[in-house]
Amino acid sequence: HTEKKINDECCESILEFTGCHPYATQQLCHELWYITEKNVEKELVIKAVNNIITKQKDTFERLWDSMRSKSQKTLLMGLAEEPDANIYSKEFIEKYNLVSSAHVQKAIKQLRKKRIIENGKIADIFFTEWLKKREGGGKF
Incomplete structure (x- = not known):
């Protein structure tokens, strides 16, 4: 028994960020438990997310650098910014300079094969x- 406490707001924040994905939720909660002394605060949730990203930075950079296709990278950036967008729409294709829906389809197929995309979304939150963060944005 650790005597560490977390409030409902922080729990909701964790689940909202992870989309209730079991592994991501467990990973975030593990990091959060590790850095928390007594009470979990929103700032610690943010710190835990950033810690995980920092720890996985080399892996993410290798994955990114292994992608030879500009369409794959551009599509991933678009999906990161707009996870619920219709990636085959004219607006999305034009906004992210993806050339055509055929290019999108080919990029999706390759990203699925690498298990980077699952169910039309980036698999790893x-x-x-x-x-x-590469583009200067991000929730945290």
Whole structure:
């Protein structure tokens, strides 16, 4: 028994960030438990996310650098910024300079094969956040 406490707001924040994905939730909570002394605060949730991204930075950079296709990288950046967008829409394709829906389809196929994309979304929420940070954005 650790005597560490977490409030409902922080729990909701964790689940919102991870999308209730079991592994991501467990990973974030493990890091949070490790850095918490007594009470979990919103700032510690943010710190835990950033710690995980920092620890996985080399892995994410290798993954990014292994992608030879500009379409794959551009599509991932678009999905990181707009996870619920219709990636085959004319607006999305034009906004992210993806050339055509055929290019999108080919990039999706390759990203699925590498298990980077699952069910039309980036599979790893921490990779998504790392991508956003590359462009100066991100939730945390």
